[in-house]
Amino acid sequence: MIDHWGIRARVMLAAVLPMLVLAIVLTAFYTRTRINDHEDAYRARGQAFGRQLAAASEYALFSGNRETLQRLSASMLAEEDLTGVLILAHNGEILARSGNLDTALPPPRGATTDEEVLSSRQTLRIIEPVLPSSVELDDGLSGIAVGVGGEARAPAVLGAVVVDISRARLDARLNELLLTSGLSIVLVLIGSLVLANYMSRSVTGPIRQVATAVERIGRGQFSARVPPVGGGTLRTLADGVNEMATQLASAHEDMSRQITEATAELRERKEQAERATLSKSRFLAAASHDLRQPMHALGLFIAELAQHQHPPQIRQLVERIAASAGAMENLLDSLLDISRLDADVVKPNVRPFALQPLLDRIAAEERPGADARDLELKARPTDAWISSDPVLFERILGNLVSNAVRYTRKGRVFVVCRRRGNRLRIEVRDNGIGIPPESQELIFQEFVQLHNPERARDKGLGLGLPIVRRLTNLLGHRLTLRSRPGKGSVFAVEVPIAAPMPEVERLEDRRPPGDLGGLSVALVDDDPLARTSMQSLLSSWGCNVIAAGDLDALTDSLRRERKQPELIISDFRLDGTRNGVDVIRSLRALHGSDIPAVLVTGDTGEDTLRLAQQQGLPLLHKPVRPARLRALLNRLPGAVE
Amino acid sequence: MNFRRSNPLRGLLAVLLILLATISQAASGPRVVLVTGERNAAQDETVGAIRSALVPELNATDIGLVEAQDFDGGGHAEARIIVTVGTQAAKAVGARRPAQPVLNTLLTREFYEAQPAPLPGQARSAIFLDQPPRRQLALLNAALPDQGTVALLVGPNSEEVARQFVASAPEHKLKVNVAQVTQEREIFQALEKLLRERSVLFALPDAAVFNTYTIQNILLTSYRHRTPLIGFSPAYVRAGALLALYSTPAQIGRQAAAIVRSVLAGMALPPPQAPREFEVAANPVVARSLGIELDAPERIAERVRERENLKEPKP
Numbered sequence: 016m017i018d019h020w021g022i023r024a025r026v027m028l029a030a031v032l033p034m035l036v037l038a039i040v041l042t043a044f045y046t047r048t049r050i051n052d053h054e055d056a057y058r059a060r061g062q063a064f065g066r067q068l069a070a071a072s073e074y075a076l077f078s079g080n081r082e083t084l085q086r087l088s089a090s091m092l093a094e095e096d097l098t099g100v101l102i103l104a105h106n107g108e109i110l111a112r113s114g115n116l117d118t119a120l121p122p123p124r125g126a127t128t129d130e131e132v133l134s135s136r137q138t139l140r141i142i143e144p145v146l147p148s149s150v151e152l153d154d155g156l157s158g159i160a161v162g163v164g165g166e167a168r169a170p171a172v173l174g175a176v177v178v179d180i181s182r183a184r185l186d187a188r189l190n191e192l193l194l195t196s197g198l199s200i201v202l203v204l205i206g207s208l209v210l211a212n213y214m215s216r217s218v219t220g221p222i223r224q225v226a227t228a229v230e231r232i233g234r235g236q237f238s239a240r241v242p243p244v245g246g247g248t249l250r251t252l253a254d255g256v257n258e259m260a261t262q263l264a265s266a267h268e269d270m271s272r273q274i275t276e277a278t279a280e281l282r283e284r285k286e287q288a289e290r291a292t293l294s295k296s297r298f299l300a301a302a303s304h305d306l307r308q309p310m311h312a313l314g315l316f317i318a319e320l321a322q323h324q325h326p327p328q329i330r331q332l333v334e335r336i337a338a339s340a341g342a343m344e345n346l347l348d349s350l351l352d353i354s355r356l357d358a359d360v361v362k363p364n365v366r367p368f369a370l371q372p373l374l375d376r377i378a379a380e381e382r383p384g385a386d387a388r389d390l391e392l393k394a395r396p397t398d399a400w401i402s403s404d405p406v407l408f409e410r411i412l413g414n415l416v417s418n419a420v421r422y423t424r425k426g427r428v429f430v431v432c433r434r435r436g437n438r439l440r441i442e443v444r445d446n447g448i449g450i451p452p453e454s455q456e457l458i459f460q461e462f463v464q465l466h467n468p469e470r471a472r473d474k475g476l477g478l479g480l481p482i483v484r485r486l487t488n489l490l491g492h493r494l495t496l497r498s499r500p501g502k503g504s505v506f507a508v509e510v511p512i513a514a515p516m517p518e519v520e521r522l523e524d525r526r527p528p529g530d531l532g533g534l535s536v537a538l539v540d541d542d543p544l545a546r547t548s549m550q551s552l553l554s555s556w557g558c559n560v561i562a563a564g565d566l567d568a569l570t571d572s573l574r575r576e577r578k579q580p581e582l583i584i585s586d587f588r589l590d591g592t593r594n595g596v597d598v599i600r601s602l603r604a605l606h607g608s609d610i611p612a613v614l615v616t617g618d619t620g621e622d623t624l625r626l627a628q629q630q631g632l633p634l635l636h637k638p639v640r641p642a643r644l645r646a647l648l649n650r651l652p653g654a655v656e
Numbered sequence: 657m658n659f660r661r662s663n664p665l666r667g668l669l670a671v672l673l674i675l676l677a678t679i680s681q682a683a684s685g686p687r688v689v690l691v692t693g694e695r696n697a698a699q700d701e702t703v704g705a706i707r708s709a710l711v712p713e714l715n716a717t718d719i720g721l722v723e724a725q726d727f728d729g730g731g732h733a734e735a736r737i738i739v740t741v742g743t744q745a746a747k748a749v750g751a752r753r754p755a756q757p758v759l760n761t762l763l764t765r766e767f768y769e770a771q772p773a774p775l776p777g778q779a780r781s782a783i784f785l786d787q788p789p790r791r792q793l794a795l796l797n798a799a800l801p802d803q804g805t806v807a808l809l810v811g812p813n814s815e816e817v818a819r820q821f822v823a824s825a826p827e828h829k830l831k832v833n834v835a836q837v838t839q840e841r842e843i844f845q846a847l848e849k850l851l852r853e854r855s856v857l858f859a860l861p862d863a864a865v866f867n868t869y870t871i872q873n874i875l876l877t878s879y880r881h882r883t884p885l886i887g888f889s890p891a892y893v894r895a896g897a898l899l900a901l902y903s904t905p906a907q908i909g910r911q912a913a914a915i916v917r918s919v920l921a922g923m924a925l926p927p928p929q930a931p932r933e934f935e936v937a938a939n940p941v942v943a944r945s946l947g948i949e950l951d952a953p954e955r956i957a958e959r960v961r962e963r964e965n966l967k968e969p970k971p
Contacts, residue, residue: 152867
């Protein structure tokens with residue numbers, strides 16, 4: 016218990032305990048002595064009374080004088096505290112009686128030669144034998160003095176006197192004594208408590224000051240100091256604490272300075288890094304926009320060119336130009352994708368969708384490549400719905416399949432879906448060359464192509480898998496690779512399974528790819544090259560295109576030709592104050608709000624994306640590949656009649 | 657005096673004994689053996705008196721001194737007489753039954769008569785402490801001639817003495833009232849009865865009645881009755897008796913020395929006898945308290961002696 020006591024309580028205990036013990040011992044000793052003294056005095060007084068009465072009644076007992084005895088006992092009763100007097104003959108006969116004898120004590124039994132003292136709660140009883148006083152008769156002629164033989168004889172007892180003394184006064188005095196003792200102990204206790212309190216203050220005061228200072232230092236106030244108090248150990252303690260505080264303060268200061276310096280340096284580095292990133296982003300943005308415009312136009316021109324009748328030699332040339340342009344577009348797309356993903360501007364739009372149409376599209380896209388390599392490409396049919404961003408997920412799976420097709424010389428590529436609890440595991444299997452374990456992490460880095468040291472363009476750019484890795488990370492899908500050299504590879508993506516939404520599915524399914532012939536398309540693009548190429552492409556698909564550089568020119572043309580646009584395609588960034596979104600909004604206001612519209616842009620900026628998403632407009636990045644545009648137009652509602 | 661405990665004296669005595677043996681060759685041991693019991697002033701005084709009375713005729717070596725517990729019957733073959741001093745010595749020597757004549761001194765008649773009887777042919781005699789009743793009555797006559805009545809408190813051991821008092825009373829023209837008590841508790845009643853008549857109370861040497869515990873109350877009672885008490889030793893006078901007639905150890909010693917001398921002279925041991933010489937002591941304070949005019953004790957003693965010599969001339 017005492018282990019948990021504070022200094023003050025300990026000091027109090029140390030100060031109070033000895034004093035209290037001493038007080039109790041001394042008082043007890045003193046009281047006991049006094050009580051014994053009182054008892055002895057009382058007893059002595061009673062014995063004195065008894066002896067006095069015995070001496071006085073000797074002759075009356077000798078002479079059997081009852082009157083004298085009665086008078087003696089009565090006069091004895093006049094003494095203070097005496098309650099009863101009894102005078103007995105040698106045979107126990109009561110010769111005189113005065114006052115009341117205590118009945119609690121046994122009645123006196125005749126006369127004895129010994130003095131007796133009896134005691135009850137109220138009474139002290141003295142029984143004093145009455146012996147004849149002796150007179151010295153032996154003067155040497157002992158034969159005469161003591162008779163025959165001269166041996167000493169015991170005196171014949173004349174009787175006995177019994178004196179009862181009330182203890183009331185003694186008890187009162189004893190009670191008073193005990194009360195005084197108790198009071199003195201209490202006074203000593205209070206006094207010692209006060210003293211101990213005072214003493215403990217003087218002891219704990221300096222320690223408290225030290226404790227307070229230590230506490231303040233603990234809170235971080237290094238300026239706190241213990242005032243110089245006391246001497247000896249206290250002084251050492253105070254000096255130690257002050258020294259500690261000084262050391263702590265200087266250490267703290269050093270550390271703060273270092274942290275500040277480090278922070279400043281870090282901030283500087285961060286700013287450098289941010290500046291670098293910003294420069295890179297700006298460069299990419301500029302590059303993408305400025306590269307895309309000509310690429311876009313080039314692609315469209317080539318597409319249009321390919322649709323014309325050419326002699327075989329020219330056609331071959333056109334095809335080569337188309338392939339080169341396609342590779343370049345792919346390269347640009349991939350670079351832009353990577354840069355967008357790294358810039359963290361891609362916001363996934365996760366929703367449930369059916370997987371099978373997506374698989375069909377990928378299969379359709381990759382089949383030409385597979386057929387060219389004589390590969391067997393199969394996607395096992397599935398009715399599963401998954402929860403993901405359909406565009407991004409199509410990109411993931413497309414990349415994986417095209418990768419598999421590219422790196423499999425002979426054999427097959429399978430796409431298999433398996434349920435794993437509430438997730439769907441989509442595997443892309445091939446029996447290609449496989450990937451050694453030490454390279455399985457390497458292939459997810461940019462521009463790494465294990466089996467393409469010659470960097471043949473038909474084997475891609477080495478950006479497919481890095482994009483897949485970034486997209487799965489972005490979507491939170493688990494991507495795994497199982498592969499051994501020569502035994503093929505299995506890339507697997509696990510996505511959450513979603514509940515089917517039949518009506519949406521039906522709506523989309525109802526829309527087969529159709530003829531665009533006669534479709535009235537309003538096209539706005541401020542870049543004449545891009546506008547011309549797009550117009551040529553759309554026209555080659557059979558569309559009636561009304562193209563203009565800005566909204567006013569377009570509305571004039573529409574009014575002049577009295578045409579109602581059935582599809583709006585607008586560049587996002589236009590000259591002047593309006594952008595593509597404004598154009599689409601205005602046209603819809605004029606000709607009906609349900610007109611399908613597509614935004615085309617060379618920007619990769621986040622703002623553009625966000626605006627398009629807010630308006631629910633599909634967005635195509637330049638250079639727009641004709642196939643992609645065609646696919647989009649096919650899917651647009653109302654595009655097919 | 658005490659040569660047994662004094663080495664120089666003992667050496668001197670040995671030299672003397674050798675001288676005596678070579679010169680006279682008449683005797684080889686003491687002719688008188690003194691046996692003492694408890695050593696006290698009275699006995700020493702008695703022994704001293706006997707010695708000093710005998711010395712002019714006897715050599716110091718003729719008087720042997722033996723303590724009672726050291727006495728054996730055969731050790732003193734040459735002794736002509738053995739003198740005992742005190743009751744213990746009388747008892748010890750009586751038990752040894754020596755062949756020599758034995759004279760007991762410093763003992764009461766009561767004690768002497770309680771001793772076993774001597775063997776036939778063995779001589780034994782005594783000088784008692786007890787004063788003869790006749791002498792006591794004479795004392796009364798001499799001291800208080802007005803008093804005519806004697807009161808006696810008689811216990812079991814003093815009936816004989818009382819009889820002698822009663823027998824001697826008429827010749828002193830005195831009347832004797834006797835009260836018999838058997839134990840101390842009866843003393844007061846007996847005294848009350850006895851002292852109703854104006855009289856003089858005589859203390860008798862009977863420890864059953866007169867002892868250190870009873871004497872005060874007896875004196876008080878007699879004082880209340882204004883009756884004087886006559887004791888038999890100086891201690892009684894000190895305790896409050898009016899008069900006492902007694903013999904001193906020296907007087908008894910001298911009487912014993914006379915008997916020794918006669919025995920050494922070839923005469924037979926006389927019969928037991930009372931002390932011959934005596935003294936009287938008086939307490940003038942008591943006398944004044946009782947309103948009694950007393951002569952000087954010496955004159956009273958003288959008158960008693962005169963009356964004794966008148967009636968019974970010294971042999």
